Amino acid sequence: MNKVERWAGLWLASAIWVAAAVWTAPACIAQSSTKHAKKAAPVKEPTSAELFAYMRGVLLQYSADDGVNDNLEVAIDPTATVLTIRQPDGHCDIFLSALDANTISWDVYDATDSMQTRAPLARLTVVSVAGKKARTCYDVENNIDPAPTATRARILFSWEKIPEGSGFQSKFTKAFKKLITQSGGAAEASLFK
Numbered sequence: 001m002n003k004v005e006r007w008a009g010l011w012l013a014s015a016i017w018v019a020a021a022v023w024t025a026p027a028c029i030a031q032s033s034t035k036h037a038k039k040a041a042p043v044k045e046p047t048s049a050e051l052f053a054y055m056r057g058v059l060l061q062y063s064a065d066d067g068v069n070d071n072l073e074v075a076i077d078p079t080a081t082v083l084t085i086r087q088p089d090g091h092c093d094i095f096l097s098a099l100d101a102n103t104i105s106w107d108v109y110d111a112t113d114s115m116q117t118r119a120p121l122a123r124l125t126v127v128s129v130a131g132k133k134a135r136t137c138y139d140v141e142n143n144i145d146p147a148p149t150a151t152r153a154r155i156l157f158s159w160e161k162i163p164e165g166s167g168f169q170s171k172f173t174k175a176f177k178k179l180i181t182q183s184g185g186a187a188e189a190s191l192f193k
Helices: 003-037 048-061 168-182
Strands: 073-076 082-087 090-095 105-110 120-127 135-138 152-158
Touching (some): 048 073, 048 152, 120 168
């Protein structure tokens, strides 16, 4: 084979390779651009009405049945800033706009007293921001009950009714923090990054 035929063969092979690359490149570019063009839909934040509906449902569903710590009714005022929980001995108004979402904690509370043995309760506690009252409690005659500490709000659930492994505490905490923030309370902040 002479030098001219060899160069002609190499030129023809390189021309075919370039043509193939040029012909397939638009298809590859079109495929990659469609993958990047799709964006995830933004997640819709729940409204205060939706958060309250969830909270009311679980407060009534997981309520204690001991005749003392029962959540008989749960309501929210039209401005969505006062959560009212009615129990057999009266009711408490929890001021959502005065609460600090960074202070939520859970514990298991033994509600037994000297007269009666009771089932354990899951107790959520949240503290108010400085200088504000977290709650005001009233007796059955609608007189202010001075016994409960005004700087803490407490919400009770029957420990036995909460399904094991359901993630209830984290779900309720997340919903409660969002409701506090939407109601004008202190938003959650990451203090220790």
